[in-house]
Amino acid sequence: MILDKFLNLKGTSIQGYLHLENIGIVCQIESKNQKAICPRCGLESDKLHQNHRHLVKDLPISGQPVYLQVNRRQFKCDNCRKPFSEELDFVAKKRTYTKRLAENILEQLKEGDILNVSRRNDVTEEEIQRMIEDIAEEITETDLSKLKRLGIDEIALVKGQKNYCAVLVNLDTGKLIAILEKRTQEELRETLTG
Numbered sequence: 001m002i003l004d005k006f007l008n009l010k011g012t013s014i015q016g017y018l019h020l021e022n023i024g025i026v027c028q029i030e031s032k033n034q035k036a037i038c039p040r041c042g043l044e045s046d047k048l049h050q051n052h053r054h055l056v057k058d059l060p061i062s063g064q065p066v067y068l069q070v071n072r073r074q075f076k077c078d079n080c081r082k083p084f085s086e087e088l089d090f091v092a093k094k095r096t097y098t099k100r101l102a103e104n105i106l107e108q109l110k111e112g113d114i115l116n117v118s119r120r121n122d123v124t125e126e127e128i129q130r131m132i133e134d135i136a137e138e139i140t141e142t143d144l145s146k147l148k149r150l151g152i153d154e155i156a157l158v159k160g161q162k163n164y165c166a167v168l169v170n171l172d173t174g175k176l177i178a179i180l181e182k183r184t185q186e187e188l189r190e191t192l193t194g
Helices: 002-007 099-109 114-121 125-139 185-193
Strands: 012-020 024-031 048-061 064-076 083-085 150-158 163-170 176-180
Touching: 002 012, 002 024, 024 048, 048 083, 048 099, 099 114, 099 125, 114 125, 114 150, 125 176, 163 185, 176 185
Parallel strands: 024 064
Antiparallel strands: 012 024, 048 064, 064 083, 150 163, 163 176
């Protein structure tokens, strides 16, 4: 199906799609994998326990919003005897948006503020805050013992309202150290001394 090529979500297949007026394109997708790995014991299971359908927002196609109706299946582990949800590469656990949409929105934040980016992408400011926190966890440098040069920058949360957060970066490695809600010396000291 041509939509498979547009979506380019490896390891998935499109079961169907709808174009809904004033909403966008809704694609029903499933993982092609017939097995999943138990996060508790690491063993593979092919025992389907339940199907759970979630709606996940993705990047737009030709200006149309795209939603993925994802069947995130639950398997039952033969070893642990407990159910677990399959991992999907393109969406994090408990998130209502794809990883690539989050990356795209974070790129837009380099040139804009949270309020305008949220309006432009039809996501909430809280979702953008969550995206920032998720990426910060992924790329944050936690070992500060070798820190020699610190970069501090401010990002406007809402342009024109003097509402900023501070971004700390290791200038030698280019890695993010922290995103601070406040720009005070006290918060900076607390972050750097742990």
